[in-house]
Amino acid sequence: MSIFSQISFKDQAFKLRENAILDATTAVLSSKGFDLMTMDDIAGVVGISKPSLYKHFKSKEDLVGEALIRLIDGAIEYMAQLDDALSPIGKLSALLEWALRVRLAGGMPFLPSTSPQVREMLMRNMRYVLKVMKLNGQLEKLVAAAQKTGDLNPDLPSDVILFSYYSRTCDPAAEFLQKFSKMSTEDIVTHMLKVAFNGIK
Incomplete structure (x- = not known):
């Protein structure tokens, strides 16, 4: 095996471990929240030592920031793969x-919507801020286009629609239905989408 193959294998192993760390971070954030989450928690879930964890992320703040950046990247990548023929409301x-x-x-943890501390921390993370601005810009254009076609209420301020849309991504109703109803994931998603775009009247 050449030295180049060895380096490539090490890079791949490093990236796989990093993804496992970010998966664990998302899970622990969802169950414990930012304040109670510790680096020991993450190392324990992944099955690595804390010094090994610090080789990837130097602080809890960096770790959480990267987990949320990965989530925003996922949304941006998903948007890029949507069929151009879809209407603005269809894309939303x-x-x-x-x-x-x-x-x-x-x-997808509740953060940062429920934690002022996390919001302030993320606002200092320029990579996160730039990613959010990119996604927000795309969604603003879709909302404006859907209002022009009448698919979204043109009488409402676009910010009201946009932030209401964001709130649906962290609506606890989805978890309550998952935990306490007998609905399948498919049914929950279907009904939540109807509520989001058609209301409950």
Whole structure:
């Protein structure tokens, strides 16, 4: 085996471990929250030592920031793969469906919406801020286009629609239905999408 193959294998192993760390971070954030989560928790879930964990991420703040950046990247990548023929409301619906499925699979913690400390920490993370601005810009255009076609209420301020849309991605109703109803994931997603775009009247 050449030295180049060895380096490539080491890089791949490093990346696989990093993904496992980020998966564990998302799971622990979902169950314990930012304040109670520790680096020991993450190392224990992944099955590595804390010094090994610090080779990947130097602090809990960096770790959480990277986990949320990965989530935003997932949303941006999903948007890029959508069929251009889809209407603006169709794209908004498709992205919300993706977010609900990720959430019900445990891949989307409530943060940062419920933690001022985390919001402040993320606002200092320029990589995160730039990613959020990119996604937000795409969604703003879709909301405006859907309002022009009448698929979204043109009388509402676009910010009201946009932030209401964001709130649906972290709506605890999805978890309550998953935990306490007898609905399948498919049914939960279907009904949550109907509520999001058609209301409950």
